[in-house]
Amino acid sequence: MSDALPPLAPELQVSRWYNTAQPITLRSLRGRVVLLHAFQMLCPACISHGLPQARRVHELFPREQVVVIGLHTVFEHHAVMGPDALAALIHEYRWPFPIGIDMPGSDGDGVPRTMRELALQGTPSALLLDRGGRVRLHHFGATDDMALGAMIGQLLAEAPTAALAASDMAKSRAGDHSVRADCDGGGCVAR
Amino acid sequence: MSDALPPLAPELQVSRWYNTAQPITLRSLRGRVVLLHAFQMLCPACISHGLPQARRVHELFPREQVVVIGLHTVFEHHAVMGPDALAALIHEYRWPFPIGIDMPGSDGDGVPRTMRELALQGTPSALLLDRGGRVRLHHFGATDDMALGAMIGQLLAEAPTAALAASDMAKSRAGDHSVRADCDGGGCVAR
């Protein structure tokens, strides 16, 4: 790892929020650890693994320490994954954490804006931001609960201005335990 | 059990088929056992349990003996569970068996026609038809694999004109092992 600080996460660009009375900015969450879960409602690994895992994080840690945000990053099948379809999904599955719709890209039909700025490869993707808003995990595909828990634990133990080296070990290992997404490459990897 | 035969399943009323070159009629399947799996694409227990179980049945038994048919019986959220949304779901999950869209009811927005004629309570529902086309299992909610396998095995052992008593035991017990659907009553039970 270089001496450079990890990058600050760019601000969310969200066209509509669910499960929150107010729009949420990453800036307002400084001081807390943030799990940003990027998903698509028709992505099988998101439904079977990513969103349930996000729910477990939401339930395990105190809200004033760890915040979970879902980000609906639609880059395919746009016509059938619109706001009303997402609302029905959230209702049926009772996802309890705030979920935002990533704002469409300028072409209106490709990769949405936050997804592009975060350089996500596809869905599901999990990003962990430290208390200072910096991206400390950037992972495409599924991560196992123990590895994700370990990284959150390390970030919780840091002061907002802490040296960042402590989490590097877990970060470098998280990928070793990834579960292959069971959707096909053409389906859930952003081109 | 009375001396009366179980009822013949009414014919499917399907507006569009997927995964089959030709429309399918129950009549054409006489001589085989049929698993009819009624689902909605936004019903959590259908996605997590019912459809994967239907896939296992499809893979376990020879096609010339057991046929699996999915029936998309939309009775809620009609606007976001249309033909294109279903097509995207089938594509992403790679459901391999024929799936038909149950024809909308006369009011256009309530319980669809086959669902009404079959008197289904909601989704997921599993129906087993014997080689003679008669309804031998009619189950709302999840059934465990062993109980479903036992019923299919009993139906396979019958000649098309066999006496029907043999499967009654398993039929009466299948309900004991139901898993509660994890969607809420208001969501997946047809009113």
Added chain:
Amino acid sequence: MSDALPPLAPELQVSRWYNTAQPITLRSLRGRVVLLHAFQMLCPACISHGLPQARRVHELFPREQVVVIGLHTVFEHHAVMGPDALAALIHEYRWPFPIGIDMPGSDGDGVPRTMRELALQGTPSALLLDRGGRVRLHHFGATDDMALGAMIGQLLAEAPTAALAASDMAKSRAGDHSVRADCDGGGCVAR
């Protein structure tokens, strides 16, 4: 399949019974379907898969139709899998069905008698006997619940003197869905 009948299962040779007031003979069970589950208490796949599946069979089907019997076929680590150790296992796991200890072979330290007469390859092994006492499934390794349920269902549908062809299909397919035993070959395969 030839025209020859499947073989009658040889009688159990058991040195001690648990969970039954009376010794059990296969002959006394004619008229019922019998699942004979051969296991060793230190065989990982027996503990994680075979015995829990035997419990599910025991719980799903009526006792007057299907009988589950466990057979402790110790062919290794004899010194630490004796009657008292087995008693403690049964107590801790609360296995609810009758379990017998297979009688030691003449050499006292190798493959036990019933195991040898049944020509079992190792543990776990599942045998299904039809109502006439004939061996209709003889499977080493794990079988999935749906395939096992289908075979039991077919055997239940037969009269004791029924033609046997009906179950051949499921029998021939059960092996396709075997789960690899997670103990090593040297550990749980009888030499």
Added chain:
Amino acid sequence: MSDALPPLAPELQVSRWYNTAQPITLRSLRGRVVLLHAFQMLCPACISHGLPQARRVHELFPREQVVVIGLHTVFEHHAVMGPDALAALIHEYRWPFPIGIDMPGSDGDGVPRTMRELALQGTPSALLLDRGGRVRLHHFGATDDMALGAMIGQLLAEAPTAALAASDMAKSRAGDHSVRADCDGGGCVAR
């Protein structure tokens, strides 16, 4: 939490070691995080949950940071859970981490010594020691992977002399997500 430091773990009292060329002392592990997993080989929740979880910890984290030690704390069925029986278990399940047999108590037949000094309630029990050898988690029953991972992550982020407050949150919450042990109270709780 009081201002008092958590207690130093008492040294292990082990009569025989497996999977290690040298006896292991907790003192020699200072500087690393230690997961001490207390189990009995006939305790169902140990076999199905605790030991597999210990294996996952062993595989996820680098050995120079996190050390996993199994401790066979036999307090019942002593006659059938001796050293040879344990050796056979370790061989069959291929548990990869060091395992020690807790030294019998002075009465020879009750709660063993380390278990008594650690005041364990029963099996499975998980203890986490920080880099300074202090007991930071002391949990009877199953813990979920995410909660355990979070605690390990927090301990990894601490310097050996760090203030201890950081992990209190996760510690206090781990219990909320315990899985009930599936053995009976009389079986696996030490009296």
